[in-house]
Amino acid sequence: MKKRIWFSVFCVLLAVFFLWWGIRPVVSTTTEEEADTVALLLDTDIGTTALQIKQGAKLAAKEQKMELLTTTADDAGSAAHGQAETMMELLAKNVAAILLVPVEGEDLSQALDAAARQKVPVLTLGETLDADGVACAIGSDNEEVGALAARALLEKLAGPGSVILITGGQDDAAAAARLKSAETVLEADEDLTILCRTPLWTDTPEEVLTLLAGYQHVDGILCLTDDDTETVAKAMGRLERHICLVGMDCGQNRATYMENRQVDAMVLGMPYAMGYLGVQFAAGALAGDEVPERFDTESRVIDLNNMYLPENQKLAFPILQ
Amino acid sequence: MPARKKKSRGRSLQMVTTSFFMGGMVLLLLFVSVSLVTRLNNLLEDNAMERTRQTVDQGNASLGVYVNEMLDTIDFFGSLVSSAQDVSSEALSQSMAFLQSSRKDVAAMAVFSPEGELLASTAGGLSKSAGEVAAFGWFLKPIHATTATVYFSSPYVQNIFAGQYAWIITLSRRVEYQLDGRRETGVLMADFNFSSITSLCENISLGTSGYVYLVDTETQLVYHPQQQLIYAGLKEENLNAVKKQVFGHCRDYFDGRDRLLIITTVDYTRWRMVGVAYLDEILSIQPELIRVSLSVLLAGVLLSMAVATMSGAFVSKPIRRLEQIMAKVETGNLDISIEEQGFAEIRSLTHTFNHMLSRIRRLMEQIVHEQETKRLHELNVLQAQINPHFLYNTLDSIVWMEERGRRKEAIVMVTALARLFRISISKGRNMIAVREELEHVRNYLIIQKMRFTNKFDFVIDAQPETLDLRTIKLIVQPIVENAIQHGLEEYTVDEGLVEINAYLEGEDLIFRVRDNGAGMPPEQVESILTAPAGKSGIGVKNVHERIQLTFGKRYGLTIHSVLDEGTDVIIRLPMLREASE
Numbered sequence: 001m002k003k004r005i006w007f008s009v010f011c012v013l014l015a016v017f018f019l020w021w022g023i024r025p026v027v028s029t030t031t032e033e034e035a036d037t038v039a040l041l042l043d044t045d046i047g048t049t050a051l052q053i054k055q056g057a058k059l060a061a062k063e064q065k066m067e068l069l070t071t072t073a074d075d076a077g078s079a080a081h082g083q084a085e086t087m088m089e090l091l092a093k094n095v096a097a098i099l100l101v102p103v104e105g106e107d108l109s110q111a112l113d114a115a116a117r118q119k120v121p122v123l124t125l126g127e128t129l130d131a132d133g134v135a136c137a138i139g140s141d142n143e144e145v146g147a148l149a150a151r152a153l154l155e156k157l158a159g160p161g162s163v164i165l166i167t168g169g170q171d172d173a174a175a176a177a178r179l180k181s182a183e184t185v186l187e188a189d190e191d192l193t194i195l196c197r198t199p200l201w202t203d204t205p206e207e208v209l210t211l212l213a214g215y216q217h218v219d220g221i222l223c224l225t226d227d228d229t230e231t232v233a234k235a236m237g238r239l240e241r242h243i244c245l246v247g248m249d250c251g252q253n254r255a256t257y258m259e260n261r262q263v264d265a266m267v268l269g270m271p272y273a274m275g276y277l278g279v280q281f282a283a284g285a286l287a288g289d290e291v292p293e294r295f296d297t298e299s300r301v302i303d304l305n306n307m308y309l310p311e312n313q314k315l316a317f318p319i320l321q
Numbered sequence: 322m323p324a325r326k327k328k329s330r331g332r333s334l335q336m337v338t339t340s341f342f343m344g345g346m347v348l349l350l351l352f353v354s355v356s357l358v359t360r361l362n363n364l365l366e367d368n369a370m371e372r373t374r375q376t377v378d379q380g381n382a383s384l385g386v387y388v389n390e391m392l393d394t395i396d397f398f399g400s401l402v403s404s405a406q407d408v409s410s411e412a413l414s415q416s417m418a419f420l421q422s423s424r425k426d427v428a429a430m431a432v433f434s435p436e437g438e439l440l441a442s443t444a445g446g447l448s449k450s451a452g453e454v455a456a457f458g459w460f461l462k463p464i465h466a467t468t469a470t471v472y473f474s475s476p477y478v479q480n481i482f483a484g485q486y487a488w489i490i491t492l493s494r495r496v497e498y499q500l501d502g503r504r505e506t507g508v509l510m511a512d513f514n515f516s517s518i519t520s521l522c523e524n525i526s527l528g529t530s531g532y533v534y535l536v537d538t539e540t541q542l543v544y545h546p547q548q549q550l551i552y553a554g555l556k557e558e559n560l561n562a563v564k565k566q567v568f569g570h571c572r573d574y575f576d577g578r579d580r581l582l583i584i585t586t587v588d589y590t591r592w593r594m595v596g597v598a599y600l601d602e603i604l605s606i607q608p609e610l611i612r613v614s615l616s617v618l619l620a621g622v623l624l625s626m627a628v629a630t631m632s633g634a635f636v637s638k639p640i641r642r643l644e645q646i647m648a649k650v651e652t653g654n655l656d657i658s659i660e661e662q663g664f665a666e667i668r669s670l671t672h673t674f675n676h677m678l679s680r681i682r683r684l685m686e687q688i689v690h691e692q693e694t695k696r697l698h699e700l701n702v703l704q705a706q707i708n709p710h711f712l713y714n715t716l717d718s719i720v721w722m723e724e725r726g727r728r729k730e731a732i733v734m735v736t737a738l739a740r741l742f743r744i745s746i747s748k749g750r751n752m753i754a755v756r757e758e759l760e761h762v763r764n765y766l767i768i769q770k771m772r773f774t775n776k777f778d779f780v781i782d783a784q785p786e787t788l789d790l791r792t793i794k795l796i797v798q799p800i801v802e803n804a805i806q807h808g809l810e811e812y813t814v815d816e817g818l819v820e821i822n823a824y825l826e827g828e829d830l831i832f833r834v835r836d837n838g839a840g841m842p843p844e845q846v847e848s849i850l851t852a853p854a855g856k857s858g859i860g861v862k863n864v865h866e867r868i869q870l871t872f873g874k875r876y877g878l879t880i881h882s883v884l885d886e887g888t889d890v891i892i893r894l895p896m897l898r899e900a901s902e
Contacts, residue, residue: 007626011630256484308478
């Protein structure tokens, strides 16, 4: 009888345990307070590129149930220094990951070391960073961009011609990579003559006009940086004759330049995809997944013929007005 | 015993009741849990689907209201143009500007001639030629229409106005206007910022990661929150699932997750709004429901096990008790009575068993009594019979005395024999007075003494108060006979003596018969009262049995004997007076 009583007591206790297990409130492990914060440190918050990166990052953060903290370096005079400081501030706030749109020629090594010590993955978007400690670099393949731009120029010229290559600054590694691949494509065309390869020293349309004045006949210009493209486009607006200009992204004025034939074609990257993939890869890195050291986003050549096609409209006109 | 072992190997009542109860409970709980979970699950799914559908419907209704407002706006714009005295008048321009300022979502409004020339606009001049304008779909459809139907374009970047590249939806219709005194038919268009529609869609919440997208009649994306990623090839949308459906709902498995697709048609536009909800989000309570149900099921099973075990034990306990008592009865112990307790059936069974036991006991007692009575009767009859040897020897002694002329002694012997017979008969009574019993013994001793030529002597001494007490007749004579035959006759003593006393000891009447004969060894003393019939001392044993059968085990004979010294026999009887016979 005693055995039966003990057995019954055991059953009752076990039943109580199961009831407790069944009706106990389950505490969610992904409350907002506990959600990881991923910081997006932009080089600037002005322009469509920054806005697209933010939008893409925001969508991915929502999907990954992460908090997105967007910020920029305050010190416009020495952005690099400001970016490093801002990174340190973000690390002090215990962010889980940092998406960085680096400023050219910056020394962020200390901040990257600090991030590595805190085991905070740092991912770069767009521009590459020549430093250790970057978990993943997401951006356009500059060699592909250069080749695309060169082929677009050849297509627009549709025959023999003389072109000038605006090469970008000496420290601009991305521009150098584009130039290299562009030269390869252009030099392969026997009908094409490269008149010169030069950077713009003053970044003014006047400099461009002076440059053009130095040559008897120029059929085309290939610009390998965004800023140079806009400067040359402005100069084209002042020319009475048409010179074929192929360049990089001119930002929000790209449609105007294209409509006015100041720019014939431009190669656009996908900053929205960079922002989106940046957060996705950051989440993967935090989860212990393997993330690629380098991920190349697609680039497209946009001209007046395809700019308004549905598949390109979002790229060429990303911002809803 | 084998039958008992076989019985014990069978299934116990407790086991059977426990098993049936538990089995029944488990089946019942399973049935209830499964049906409840299934039903609740269905309700949950229906509810989640209904909730999602309502959310999408609500979003669609909001979009419908907005589209209606767009239609009202363009209709109003159309009425302004139709009623204007001249389409190029300043008054119309002002009205158009006022109308646009009242609707912040209106990007531009314009009136075109049938050739595509701009007649009036709120957005300044054109960057396109009339021919280029006339080639747009939003222009071609109304210009070729016969009625003033409003046409909706898909969202696109407007590029006909200089320096303006807004994402818009163009609504257009044919319109009659007055120009230079002529009534003509042209095209009216109004561009509405697409951001208003995207805001409406973005505000529709379908779980954490659910969303809404719009497709046109060709199932081309009009709006999608991940449109950039889709065009960039980084994301996909399963448009095949919604291709065939104008409205309703369906499910698909896409990108590793089960999705619920709610499809509705947006009024006027013929667009379809597709709400995408992830089942793991809208049915997030489902695992909890299953967990609760599982825990209740397990707890129920365990509780039923506990209840079944205890109830089985509770039910079988009185039966087990009954079984144990029956086992005792089986061993012959009938002096048992079971307390009636527990369930009515068990009480009834116990009552019946007790009744049966009582009846068996009575029957047993009756049988024992009958047997004892029969035995007593037999013993009495046996005891009453005069030993034929004794009679023959006595009569032979009398003859011998007559022949020898010892007439006087013969008369004494005949007289003693006659009295012996008289008391033996006693009118058929079994109980006689102590006086008569002693008289009977005296006559016997007289005869035996004469027969044995005074080889022994005897003394009879009785307390006077014992003489009128009652006793079973003929109980002393067999003891005396035994003393003479085995103590004195076979043992040649010089002066044999048989001493008979009657006295009271407490409430008992004692007869004491002592002789100084051969005596007996202890083992013989023990065997006298227990020896089987036919052995020596049968008369003594008969006396003992008669007393015990008549008065109980407390009474009877006690024999003390010392070899070569003599035997002392105590006959214990209850003190019976004549009235209590």
